[in-house]
Amino acid sequence: MTTQVIVLNGGSSSGKTALARALQTVLPEPWLAFGIDDFVDSMPPALQESDAGLEVTADGTVSVGADFTRLEAAWRAGLAATVRAGARVVVDDVFLGGPHSQERWRDTLAGLDVLWVGVRCEAAVAAARESARGDRVHGMAEKQAELVHRGVVYDIEVDTTRTGSLDCARTIAAAVCTGSGRGV
Secondary structure, three states, rough: OOOEEEHHHHHOOOOOHHHHHHHHHHOOOEEEEEEHHHHHHHHHHHHHHHOOOOOOOOOOEEEOOOOHHHHHHHHHHHHHHHHHHOOOEEEEEEOOOOOHHHHHHHHOOOOOOOEEEEOOOHHHHHHHHHHHHHHOOOHHHHHHHOOOOOOOOEEEEEOOOOOHHHHHHHHHHHHHHHHOOOOO
């Protein structure tokens, strides 16, 4: 197994976090899991609802400011350093900038073996999950369901609409164990 990083990209409520946990269960070696939600939760509250940090409008549109962008770059670099120090890492992210978001990760993870995974979920199903969660602005899941995948290149894609996290994790684990990732 040469894959060092698994990057999961999908819209809000697509099942990325549950998938990351399932991957930790099925992969033969220990993997750390870090998500964009962890990063957002670590930000000062003043940046969680600010044009300099992260803004989520009433309709679920998400925009990020200069402070968010700077801190997110530091977070990505920290995760890459963790991998370079010998840990294997699953990242769950939302590529709001599509291929530009992927390119930032590619630059940060240069020289590491990365498996790029698209996590798809039908917009209506993601929206229902979003409503059930109660911790998201209504509309985020539907807006992001396709947007985050436009222009992004994956090694493998899974669809959590009707397939459970564990089955999707097994599909990804098979790709990791056979080394089918293209890397950076």
